[in-house]
Amino acid sequence: MKKFLKWFLSLDRRIIYALLAIAVIVPILIPLNVRVYPTPEVTGVFDTIENLPEGSNIMLSVDYDPASMPELYPMMKAIMQHVINKRHKLFILALWPLGTGLVTQAISELKEVPGNEWWTEGEDYVFLGYKPGTTLVIMGVGQSIRDTFVKDYTGKPLDTMPIMQGVDKLKQMDYLVMLEAGIAGDYWIVYGTEVHDVPVGAGVTAVMAPQYYPYLQANQVNGIIGGLKGAAEYEALMDFKGKASRAMDAQATVHSLVFLAIILANVFTVWLRALERKERAGGVG
Amino acid sequence: MQFLKKQFPIVLAFLMGMLMFVREYVPTDFAESVYNWYVRWDIIIAGFAGVLAIISLVHYHTTKVRRRVPGYGYSIITLAAFWVMLVLTLIFGLEAKVEGGLTPGQWLYNYVFLPNQATMFATLAFFIASAAFRAFRARTAEATALLIAGLIVMIGRVPAGDEIVNFFSRLFAGNEVGASISTFADWIMNNPNMAGYRGIILGIALAQIALSVRIIFGIERTYLGGGE
Numbered sequence: 001m002k003k004f005l006k007w008f009l010s011l012d013r014r015i016i017y018a019l020l021a022i023a024v025i026v027p028i029l030i031p032l033n034v035r036v037y038p039t040p041e042v043t044g045v046f047d048t049i050e051n052l053p054e055g056s057n058i059m060l061s062v063d064y065d066p067a068s069m070p071e072l073y074p075m076m077k078a079i080m081q082h083v084i085n086k087r088h089k090l091f092i093l094a095l096w097p098l099g100t101g102l103v104t105q106a107i108s109e110l111k112e113v114p115g116n117e118w119w120t121e122g123e124d125y126v127f128l129g130y131k132p133g134t135t136l137v138i139m140g141v142g143q144s145i146r147d148t149f150v151k152d153y154t155g156k157p158l159d160t161m162p163i164m165q166g167v168d169k170l171k172q173m174d175y176l177v178m179l180e181a182g183i184a185g186d187y188w189i190v191y192g193t194e195v196h197d198v199p200v201g202a203g204v205t206a207v208m209a210p211q212y213y214p215y216l217q218a219n220q221v222n223g224i225i226g227g228l229k230g231a232a233e234y235e236a237l238m239d240f241k242g243k244a245s246r247a248m249d250a251q252a253t254v255h256s257l258v259f260l261a262i263i264l265a266n267v268f269t270v271w272l273r274a275l276e277r278k279e280r281a282g283g284v285g
Numbered sequence: 286m287q288f289l290k291k292q293f294p295i296v297l298a299f300l301m302g303m304l305m306f307v308r309e310y311v312p313t314d315f316a317e318s319v320y321n322w323y324v325r326w327d328i329i330i331a332g333f334a335g336v337l338a339i340i341s342l343v344h345y346h347t348t349k350v351r352r353r354v355p356g357y358g359y360s361i362i363t364l365a366a367f368w369v370m371l372v373l374t375l376i377f378g379l380e381a382k383v384e385g386g387l388t389p390g391q392w393l394y395n396y397v398f399l400p401n402q403a404t405m406f407a408t409l410a411f412f413i414a415s416a417a418f419r420a421f422r423a424r425t426a427e428a429t430a431l432l433i434a435g436l437i438v439m440i441g442r443v444p445a446g447d448e449i450v451n452f453f454s455r456l457f458a459g460n461e462v463g464a465s466i467s468t469f470a471d472w473i474m475n476n477p478n479m480a481g482y483r484g485i486i487l488g489i490a491l492a493q494i495a496l497s498v499r500i501i502f503g504i505e506r507t508y509l510g511g512g513e
Contacts, residue, residue: 016418017415020410024410034443034444034448035447035448037464037467039467065402066402066403067402067405067406068406069402070403098394098398101398101399104391132331133328133331136324136328140324140325140328143321147321148328209474210474210482211485213479214482214483216479217475217479226442229444248444251443252448254410255445256440256443256445257414258413258417258418259439262417262436265418265419269422
């Protein structure tokens, strides 16, 4: 027994890697269709967009890059589709330079979705692109979106766009959703939404979600979409099964595997120690 | 020259810092226009910082290749990727980004950069799993508390936790209890976690204030570079 416990506790990492790979691949091939229960944090963001009157101004800040794509991209697409469904105006900007490619990709994909044909650039949405400076850009859009960006991502002057008529400041936004893989979210709260009194929801990677709870309790954000599960919850609220919902199967099995491995490792450690203690006691006796 | 390197930046930091500080307490149009002017200037300066970063990157890797420093092959790849992306974007422009087809730069982003970075990040899962298995042990009372909270959050942040509880609830009680583990995980996030993070945030804020005061009054000079 002792030999087995020792073998297990010093398990070759390649075995762990192989088990993990199986835990990811099998649910993709054979869907488990695990159910997702929306939490109040995610419902906070969903309800705000849902209950705003048609044609409200929503700003989407894309502050992540492809490294966080598996978690935040399905979230971004779900939110954008929700905004389209509710016929709100969408103002997108990126505080991370590599976020721009993800936005254009999402826009292209959403335009292909049946029912979204009417969604027009410059009328229903504008992609402002990326500007360096993070806090300065946030402070800038607080003062004037036109002065800060001048042109949209494709080089069209903002002044000529119907969506920009009568809109120029952050405080004219009815809601801001920030998608965060770094510190820009804190800056949005400090320099943007608190100063200009704009309600804000946060879509963040799972590892970042814990640090947004103080903001939630202080009502500085009215909802948190945390990681892939948050995205799946948002999809569930929208009543459609997207990438996040499908990925939940794999994430559930992987978390279960790691959960089981940690528990077994701890139980076996205690067991081994007890055996060794018993042996020592027997030896002394 | 010494004045431009040492005294002038400190004077400038003091004047601009005090200007922005005082402005907060002067609610006039003039104060507002000063703020707008400051923000525009800052955005332009941040743009120059980007140019500086590019120059630094090219210089660093070119030097490595020229001196044949071990691992210089990676520098060749970095430089090649940089120039290919830059040249293609300059030649084919930034048109047709959203409507129509992909530009070569976009194609490289979508089909080379994006899968590469996603793959790099995805491999972390393997290391995390292996490290968690080996290091996450209940050796002390504090470690045990951390372990229990961590396990509940880990299983509560995916639907598996609720499904397992519902399975046993169906088996023994004949009905489901819904989102039980995830609700408990949310409680952990909303209470002990939130209290801890609030302390960290307050600490950071106080440190930022202290650092700002040190910079404005010229006590903190490390941003000037070059040591003492």
